[in-house]
Amino acid sequence: MRRTGLIAAVLLSALGFAATAQAEKEIDGNLIVSFDGGISPHALPRTGVAPVSVTVDSSFATTDESDPPPQLRQIAIGINKDGKIYDRGLPTCQVRRIQPSTIAAARRICGGAIVGSGHVQVRVALANQSPFTFKGPMLVFHAARAGGHRRLLAQVYGSKPPSAFVLTFKVVRKEGTFGTLIKTSLPKPARQWAYVTHFDMKLRRVYTYEGQKHSFISAGCAAPAGFPGAVYPFARANFGFAGGKQVATTLVRDCKVR
Amino acid sequence: MGSSATMSSLPRFFLAAFAALLVVVPAALAAEEGEGGIARPEYISRVDPICSKNATANARILKGVKQQVQRGDLVPAGKRFIRASSVFGRTTAKIAAFPQPASDGPKLTKWIGYLKKEKTFLRKIGKLLKSNKKNPAYKEAVRLKSNNSKANGAIVGFGFHHCSIDQSKFL
Numbered sequence: 001m002r003r004t005g006l007i008a009a010v011l012l013s014a015l016g017f018a019a020t021a022q023a024e025k026e027i028d029g030n031l032i033v034s035f036d037g038g039i040s041p042h043a044l045p046r047t048g049v050a051p052v053s054v055t056v057d058s059s060f061a062t063t064d065e066s067d068p069p070p071q072l073r074q075i076a077i078g079i080n081k082d083g084k085i086y087d088r089g090l091p092t093c094q095v096r097r098i099q100p101s102t103i104a105a106a107r108r109i110c111g112g113a114i115v116g117s118g119h120v121q122v123r124v125a126l127a128n129q130s131p132f133t134f135k136g137p138m139l140v141f142h143a144a145r146a147g148g149h150r151r152l153l154a155q156v157y158g159s160k161p162p163s164a165f166v167l168t169f170k171v172v173r174k175e176g177t178f179g180t181l182i183k184t185s186l187p188k189p190a191r192q193w194a195y196v197t198h199f200d201m202k203l204r205r206v207y208t209y210e211g212q213k214h215s216f217i218s219a220g221c222a223a224p225a226g227f228p229g230a231v232y233p234f235a236r237a238n239f240g241f242a243g244g245k246q247v248a249t250t251l252v253r254d255c256k257v258r
Numbered sequence: 259m260g261s262s263a264t265m266s267s268l269p270r271f272f273l274a275a276f277a278a279l280l281v282v283v284p285a286a287l288a289a290e291e292g293e294g295g296i297a298r299p300e301y302i303s304r305v306d307p308i309c310s311k312n313a314t315a316n317a318r319i320l321k322g323v324k325q326q327v328q329r330g331d332l333v334p335a336g337k338r339f340i341r342a343s344s345v346f347g348r349t350t351a352k353i354a355a356f357p358q359p360a361s362d363g364p365k366l367t368k369w370i371g372y373l374k375k376e377k378t379f380l381r382k383i384g385k386l387l388k389s390n391k392k393n394p395a396y397k398e399a400v401r402l403k404s405n406n407s408k409a410n411g412a413i414v415g416f417g418f419h420h421c422s423i424d425q426s427k428f429l
Binding site (some may be wrong): 225 | 325328330392393395396399400403406407410411414415
């Protein structure tokens with residue numbers, strides 16, 4: 001059995017102490033960045049791993065309500081290395097198959113490759129038009145590797161106005177605490193008009209391959225022996241904005257041994 | 259601590275506390291009273307270096323403590339937490355005595371309130387470790403983690419470079 005990359009993860013979010021988890025907020029100049037997320041379930045095995053869902057949630061605003069806000073151009077989210085991504089036998093999807101399409105159509109075409117979902121909110125500023133907000137649901141698909149890296153396709157569809165686009169996330173393994181880096185950049189054409197103000201993503205997929213159940217993401221609760229849980233760094237986000245501004249923030253979460 | 263966890267596992271439960279100490283505790287504050295209050299940039303310029311300096315000081319106190327917990331040497335680890343807590347308490351008191359910008363008073367008072375709680379959490383964790391009470395120690399560590407986030411939230415946007423608690427560096 002091939003084990004694919006390590007991803008992050010001992011996290012919690014559901015019960016007990018989950019209520020204490022809170023978003024981290026950073027303010028840089030007039031820019032406000034909020035970052036939240038976690039792993040569910042809260043209770044995980046001390047040794048080995050169990051299927052989990054990983055959630056990240058980011059919002060971008062300004063202190064002076066400038067419109068449009070600073071343009072988000074790069075997202076890089078490092079997830080704790082104590083976790084695993086397994087994608088052997090998981091179907092893949094290609095951009096050309098789901099772009100353009102509605103969410104329902106994309107689900108129909110590449111349903112087997114879905115590994116998550118979420119939402120995106122974008123402030124759209126076009127020449128000779130008043131800015132408006134685009135909101136849309138997002139589906140996340142497993143894609144074939146490129147350049148040795150796993151990839152995820154985030155397909156977004158909005159009905160007002162009708163539009164669809166796909167963001168390609170590269171999943172990179174690296175050294176350090178946050179051993180799995182999920183990153184993407186705003187496509188160059190979109191830099192003319194797209195100002196992301198919110199996105200959230202939940203990754204979870206359990207599937208059967210060769211008669212065995214697998215989880216796209218798994219994690220454990222690496223608490224020392226005798227301790228009922230652990231506090232650990234869950235994720236670190238780096239957001240790059242037009243003009244070169246970088247904002248980084250880290251989430252610390254806890255888990256319980258089940 | 260004879261952990262049955264994976265090789266990469268660490269005794270993370272206490273490290274939130276560790277991080278807090280490394281980052282926040284100021285050592286000596288030469289508080290100079292300004293008659294008409296103090297401007298925020300000046301406040302930051304005075305407090306920030308102290309946070310930075312004391313991060314180093316507390317790193318020394320807690321050096322190796324996570325390995326102690328990992329090995330199960332909880333009593334000496336607990337003592338270190340208690341000692342660190344004392345230092346934290348003294349320095350928090352000094353911060354509290356420092357003149358604050360009038361307009362930031364409520365926020366800074368809130369922040370200092372969290373720092374005081376931090377001291378209490380650290381002491382509790384230390385005592386619980388000394389008593390080999392792992393479950394309660396973990397619970398206090400979780401509360402400490404939450405308190406750290408609140409402390410950071412209280413000063414978000416102030417422009418401190420060294421007074422925010424970045425627990426992830428030490429977990």
